Amino acid sequence: MPKRFNLREEAQKAFQNRKRKPELKRDAVLSTAAHLFLKHGYRRTSMEDIADHLEITKPALYHYFTSKDDILVGCYSQGIASILTRLDDADKATGSGLEKTRAFLRVWVETITTMEFGQCVxxxxxxxxxPAARSEVRRLKRRIDRSLRERIAEGIADGTIKPCDIRLVAFAFGGAVNSIGAWYDPNGKLSTSAFVKAYTDILIDGVSMAPAPKPVRSSRRGARSTKSE
Known part of the structure; x- marks a missing residue:
């Protein structure tokens, strides 16, 4: 789980000043809820738990969100919006369809490994x-899938991505990225940035049109060959 610093203290500050904007208080509720959902599970986290962490009453919490489902949809929305916003920025610095797909995957993996909203997704x-909340969440998820397919298609069109079944490749990428939430350890041997790059490279190398590098002989073997000649 991504590291968070003084989450409870920071979230409580939003409610300590009555003049604080409602948007800041909604964000504080979502940040707290995302943390608790990931730590304890959605079912095991109650509205009362969220209110207690914020040091507010349940009626005050219901002023900002109508239900726990409503809060979870908000967490999904924040995570997906973060991915799409950062993707737009990444696209401006890239050219080919392959590089746009790489940028997409990098942003997707980075958001999941560094943001609790991303991990919620x-x-x-x-x-x-x-049903109504589930339908809304899946609509938001489809935005990511459509955006990814567009970039894969662009790569095929400009010759930087191998001809492939776009739907199948998008599903394969999605499965690989979504699995990160089940096993990724932020305290592992690789730094987060190193992990994001390595994982993205593994995924993108499977569709790149660039030829695979030839194997390099060891210097010891090369020395023997030179001597025999």
Missing amino acids: VSLDDNELA
Whole structure:
């Protein structure tokens, strides 16, 4: 789980000043809820738990969100919006369809490994939601899928991505990225930035049109060959 610093203290500050904007208080609720959902699970986290962490009453919490489902949809929305916003910025610095796809995957993996909202997108089960809320979450998820397919298609068109079944490749990428929430350890051997680059490279190398590098002989073997000649 991504590291958070003084989450409870920072979230409480939003409610200590009555003049604070409602948007800041909504954000504080979402940040707290995302942390608790990931730590304890969606079902095991109650509205009362969220209110207690914010040191507010349940009626005050209901002033900003109508239900726990409503809060979870908000967490999904924040995570997906972060991915799409950062993707737009990444696209401005890239050219080919392959590089846009690489940028997409990098942003996707980075958001999941560094933001709790991003991790909510891949770690929480939307089947636990009521039908209307589940439908809204899946609509948001489809935005990511469509955006990814567009970049893969662009890469095929400009010759930087191998001809492939775009739908199948998008599903493969999605499965690989979504699985991160189940096993990624931020305290592992690789730094977060090193992990993001390595994982993205593994995924993108499978569709790149660039030829695979030839194997390099060891210097010892090369020395023997030179001597025999």
